[in-house]
Amino acid sequence: MSLFQNYKDLVLNHEWNQELLKQVRAIVAEDESLMEPFTLPSGVADVKDAMDWMTNKRPKLLKFFSDNVYGRILPRPQSLSFEVLSIKEDALNNTAIRKEIRIHSENNGKSHAFDCLLYIPKNATKPVPAFAGLNFRGNQLTIDELDVRRSGLVPENEANHDKRATQKDLWCFRETVARGYASITACYHDIFPDSAAAWDRSALTLFDNVDGFKGCHENYTSIGVWAWGLSRMLDYLESDPLIDASQVAVHGLSRLGKTALWAGATDQRFKMVVSNCSGCGGAALSRRLLGENLFIMHTVFPHWLVKNIEQFIGHEDTAPFDQHELLELAAPRLLAVASATADSWADPHGEFLSAKAASEVYRLFGSEGLPAETDPSPDQYVTGHISYHIRTGVHSQQPLDWGHYLQIADKYFVK
Ligand code: GCU
Numbered sequence: 001m002s003l004f005q006n007y008k009d010l011v012l013n014h015e016w017n018q019e020l021l022k023q024v025r026a027i028v029a030e031d032e033s034l035m036e037p038f039t040l041p042s043g044v045a046d047v048k049d050a051m052d053w054m055t056n057k058r059p060k061l062l063k064f065f066s067d068n069v070y071g072r073i074l075p076r077p078q079s080l081s082f083e084v085l086s087i088k089e090d091a092l093n094n095t096a097i098r099k100e101i102r103i104h105s106e107n108n109g110k111s112h113a114f115d116c117l118l119y120i121p122k123n124a125t126k127p128v129p130a131f132a133g134l135n136f137r138g139n140q141l142t143i144d145e146l147d148v149r150r151s152g153l154v155p156e157n158e159a160n161h162d163k164r165a166t167q168k169d170l171w172c173f174r175e176t177v178a179r180g181y182a183s184i185t186a187c188y189h190d191i192f193p194d195s196a197a198a199w200d201r202s203a204l205t206l207f208d209n210v211d212g213f214k215g216c217h218e219n220y221t222s223i224g225v226w227a228w229g230l231s232r233m234l235d236y237l238e239s240d241p242l243i244d245a246s247q248v249a250v251h252g253l254s255r256l257g258k259t260a261l262w263a264g265a266t267d268q269r270f271k272m273v274v275s276n277c278s279g280c281g282g283a284a285l286s287r288r289l290l291g292e293n294l295f296i297m298h299t300v301f302p303h304w305l306v307k308n309i310e311q312f313i314g315h316e317d318t319a320p321f322d323q324h325e326l327l328e329l330a331a332p333r334l335l336a337v338a339s340a341t342a343d344s345w346a347d348p349h350g351e352f353l354s355a356k357a358a359s360e361v362y363r364l365f366g367s368e369g370l371p372a373e374t375d376p377s378p379d380q381y382v383t384g385h386i387s388y389h390i391r392t393g394v395h396s397q398q399p400l401d402w403g404h405y406l407q408i409a410d411k412y413f414v415k
Pocket of ligand 1: 277278279297
């Protein structure tokens with residue numbers, strides 16, 4: 001029986017429970033030879049030109065992803081304010097200004113706050129472009145400066161100094177600042193603690209009395225709330241005279257790469273969208289069924305996508321959409337997709353094909369999209385309005401990945 005048939009038989013004919021999850025995990029494919037031919041829905045079918053795409057097709061596609069995948073798009077809260085918690089003028093060996101900012105939101109009588117860490121090049125003579133991304137474990141893990149405030153849900157015993165800075169390679173603040181860019185981060189747990197049961201401790205509570213609110217998983221998702229947080233970070237950047245907020249790249253690794261793609265789709269103020277090993281529900285095509293599939297992701301992380309996605313699980317091959325269309329929502333802005341060789345769970349080749357397929361929308365805008373016909377060799381950067389590389393190594397965001405993002409920014413951002 002073919003892989004797809006096997007998958008369909010399991011997910012369409014059995015009760016969705018932990019036992020089924022085990023069985024579906026057991027057939028997860030890592031082998032390209034098991035892939036079957038497929039046809040992708042075309043993003044440009046019936047689209048006349050770039051204007052037609054922007055005014056007609058794009059809003060429909062965005063609504064489709066909102067209704068069926070990532071949930072309702074959350075607005076800016078009624079009241080938003082920025083509290084400067086600290087400023088350090090001689091950060092990173094006197095090369096950067098470091099700011100810690102608390103973003104306060106109020107809506108419908110509820111309030112929420114989360115803390116950001118921001119580095120800005122010290123010698124800049126004019127406002128600088130910036131990178132914005134969420135981190136997994138707290139701001140204090142992203143850099144080796146011991147006086148960075150603790151954030152995130154890291155348990156007390158892990159907040160000790162020896163656990164600090166353990167994710168600093170994922171952030172590369174020193175290199176980014178040296179190249180002339182600011183970089184801001186916040187811990188995603190502080191926006192929505194990453195658990196199905198935690199929505200009542202998340203920023204989603206700000207909106208729980210709006211019309212039609214049915215709850216997380218029903219018509220809202222944690223990915224949607226994290227993306228909302230990224231937009232609020234951009235609101236802050238717009239208010240900071242040291243930042244050129246018209247040139248901000250949103251980026252993220254893995255589940256936060258899925259989030260960065262959705263943030264780029266929902267907030268066109270982001271001028272570059274970076275997906276790092278985002279995999280299933282991110283840049284990877286669901287039709288291929290290599291690595292993680294929608295059934296597994298949705299069962300393990302039910303708060304990431306809306307319930308409506310369930311109608312397509314087992315029918316990925318005939319679904320009216322696939323993930324290349326999420327990438328198309330970045331057009332005509334800069335888009336970078338990164339994979340890693342030892343990350344079959346995220347289907348690197350499926351991420352490449354998706355970036356390639358999204359090029360047809362970029363072509364409407366007179367751009368080539370991704371300038372590559374076939375997968376590049378590991379560690380080779382393919383740079384264009386759509387960029388791609390596959391790093392040698394595991395599921396992560398590493399200096400080699402940053403090397404590419406900075407190269408893209410150097411090429412296209414104006415400094
Ligand atoms: C799990 C999940 C992936 C996700 C990853 C991560 O592996 O299955 O979909 O991308 O976690 O966020 O690290």
